[in-house]
Amino acid sequence: GIQVEQSPPDLILQEGANSTLRCNFSDSVNNLQWFHQNPWGQLINLFYIPSGTKQNGRLSATTVATERYSLLYISSSQTTDSGVYFCAVGGTASKLTFGTGTRLQVTL
């Protein structure tokens, strides 16, 4: 099956810093989503982005499908950004394969 690797696995930032999270996948996909998992476990949809670039406030994402990677940018990080960030990819069947995750901690 498809392999999805995320880097870095762990990241500690001071509030206000910027960061880039990366997601590499091993095969072509029809669906790529980024999620933020909060401390209670809920998955918050950040982006649906199988290709191209999108921005939403301090967050933006870019997927280069031909090179099989996606990037999530977080600017001016806040403590509320802490949590685990997952990318997940899928084919035509709507089921997702999740990446290994990046655990982000934003400190004051």
Next chain:
Amino acid sequence: GAVVSQHPSWVICKSGTSVKIECRSLDFQATTMFWYRQFPKQSLMLMATSNEGSKATYEQGVEKDKFLINHASLTLSTLTVTSAHPEDSSFYICSVPLQGHMNTEAFFGQGTRLTVV
């Protein structure tokens, strides 16, 4: 985005008992829903695809007799963990794909944290 409601949020049960988890799509009808499991500090793994009107499709290594899935209606899927054991303790979460004109985006329930004692 679509609203998916999962119940209960957490449950503690004794070994040998069964636990039922509900996943409801509140905004739209879904012929397909998905169940995932997440162990502490790990990623989410797909367990099975819940199909309305037919049997669920299980991923390799997932015991279908232990994890019973019933897609009772176009808005409800249930996962029953039968004869639960401590190793079944985990975070279970369902998703519903929202099919749009150009894409299919997955939305997730709040998840259920199961502890078997």
